[in-house]
Amino acid sequence: MANTSPLQPGDEIELEITNIAHGGVSVARHDGRVVFVADAIPGERVRARVTEARKKSFARAVTLEVLEASPDRRPHVWPEAALERDPEERAGGAEFGHIALERQRALKAQVLAESLQRFAGVERDVTVEAAPGDDEANGLGWRSRVRLHVDPETGAVGPYAARSRTIVPVESLPLAVEGVNMIAPLDEPMHHLVSIDLIAPSADDPRMLITAEEDVARAGENDAVRELVGDREFLVRAGGFWQVHREAPEVLFTAVRDAVIALDEAGRVDAGAANLDLFGGAGLLAAAMAEAVGPALKVTTVEADPGATDDAAENLSELVGALAVTARVDRYLADLLAAPAAVRDRFRRSTVVLDPPRSGAGGAVSQQLGELAPANIIYVACDPVALARDTATLLGLGYELGPVRAFDLFPHTHHLEALAVFTRV
Known part of the structure; x- marks a missing residue:
């Protein structure tokens, strides 16, 4: 008979990863319960830490160590999101960055x-x-729009950590196009700001849209920028929707x-x-x-x-x-x-x-x-x-x-x- 003692956040368990789920997490079972596991690949055996166990039917966990690796595992494309970092300090937004591109697809x-x-x-x-x-680019250098957040105490700039609102300072934005990386203030404290949107239109100069603490709107969000699709030009509000x-x-x-x-x-x-x-x-x-x-x-x-x-x-x-x-x-x-x-x-x-x-x-x-x-x-x-x-x-x-x-x-x-x-x- 399966052990039905509940998992608790902080528990460390070994898991056989059997499948993929919607949302960028893999699937395993522990004593009959489904566990959704971040930073793993189907076919792997991992040691993971439970992060959520609010329901008896399933839990959530994050990989700490790979015990048996998939042949499709690769060094993470973003060092700040890699398995070697504490899960609470892994940058979010590249949850498949440890998987070969063909397997991702x-x-x-x-x-x-x-x-x-x-x-x-x-x-x-x-x-x-x-x-x-x-x-050819190993899936890098494609994001023409990136939102960064500002730590209200230190002014440090970075993305949120995976699955949290913790701001992670980073030294690079490998998924972003060159124009975004050129203007990203990753090593500058940006006090009194809430967020910074970096955009690099295909037919215009890169720019920052800044949200200050007291503002509702982003400065510059209504500026018109030019985007090229083939030989057709589109005018788009800098802060409006455009494919990333x-x-x-x-x-x-x-x-x-x-x-x-x-x-x-x-x-x-x-x-x-x-x-x-x-x-x-x-x-x-x-x-x-x-x-x-x-x-x-x-x-x-x-x-x-x-x-x-x-x-x-x-x-x-x-x-x-x-x-x-x-x-x-x-x-x-x-x-x-x-x-x-x-x-x-x-x-x-x-x-x-x-x-x-x-x-x-x-x-x-x-x-x-x-x-x-x-x-x-x-x-x-x-x-x-x-x-x-x-x-x-x-x-x-x-x-x-x-x-x-x-x-x-x-x-x-x-x-x-x-x-x-x-x-x-």
């Missing part, structure tokens, strides 16, 4: 496939595609464009319909839709942030049929569903692209989309579980899941980006 593909199967009942093998240049990986805007632009082209070749796209770009940001994916079907495209991009909507209006100004609307997506869709039937019917021929936040579109928005019944939905997701849950909703509303692609746009972390195409049956 395999683990991410596994999480996505298992999420689709568990939450949506869909069996789908997915390959996580590398972004251009990442293999230096290659991500072009990767996703191309993926959405190609998905629309494939739907168009199948006779499913109507350029003159009431096409939508939801959670549209600065208009990147609406522009991809236009490149796929031409300047006659009619598309409304919907975004809750007024600054981003202004940027989208500017970036899509060459498209006569483009409209940028400031609204919460759920409220915008609710208004459409309350409109006369003749208005709603225009959306049955439409293609909808959506790129929601990490929490996903959610059941409410997915339900609204099902009721609106567009011909096609192209869903860009940065969380596999959120995508899987929304997939289950859409499948139940009469949609069929088509191609699914995944992209490794966050090397050395557990995050990935995915694109799923849904068509109304």
Whole structure:
């Protein structure tokens, strides 16, 4: 019979790592209880310290020592996050930095496939595609935006420790692009500040956005910066949303464009319909839709942030049929569903692209989309579980899941980006 004595924070235990879980942690069992373990790799045996044991069914732990290493274990790409440091002093943001890139992608593909199967009942093998240049750079030098925090007592600057709010001073930012590293004040005390955002736009000078103790807004966050996607220029607020990986805007632009082209070749796209770009940001994916079907495209991009909507209006100004609307997506869709039937019917021929936040579109928005019944939905997701849950909703509303692609746009972390195409049956 298994020992059912509860684990306590601080306990040190040996564990056989058997699987990967969503969130960048591995899975083990101890006396019948699931233990989620940080800084390990499936197939390893480790000595770990329990950090949380609030429920009898599972606990959380962090690796202290690797007793039997995976062949995919590598020296951590960020010394300040390495196993040799005390877990409370390991920098966060590179939780897969001890794993070979190829294995990282395999683990991410596994999480996505298992999420689709568990939450949506869909069996789908997915390959996580590398972004251009990442293999050659060992997955380093890709972050064009980094947030650092300031210790209120010492003024020291650094990221948070993994899974905590402890600020860890660091000497390097290996995941960041050169422009970010050039301006990072890693060895300077920055008293009276709360945080520092470092951004390096692809077609503009790097800059810092500073939040002082007494401020709500970040200084410089509304400045316009220029980003290049292929030969297309986008204006974006410095503090607004833009993809973090230096290659991500072009990767996703191309993926959405190609998905629309494939739907168009199948006779499913109507350029003159009431096409939508939801959670549209600065208009990147609406522009991809236009490149796929031409300047006659009619598309409304919907975004809750007024600054981003202004940027989208500017970036899509060459498209006569483009409209940028400031609204919460759920409220915008609710208004459409309350409109006369003749208005709603225009959306049955439409293609909808959506790129929601990490929490996903959610059941409410997915339900609204099902009721609106567009011909096609192209869903860009940065969380596999959120995508899987929304997939289950859409499948139940009469949609069929088509191609699914995944992209490794966050090397050395557990995050990935995915694109799923849904068509109304």
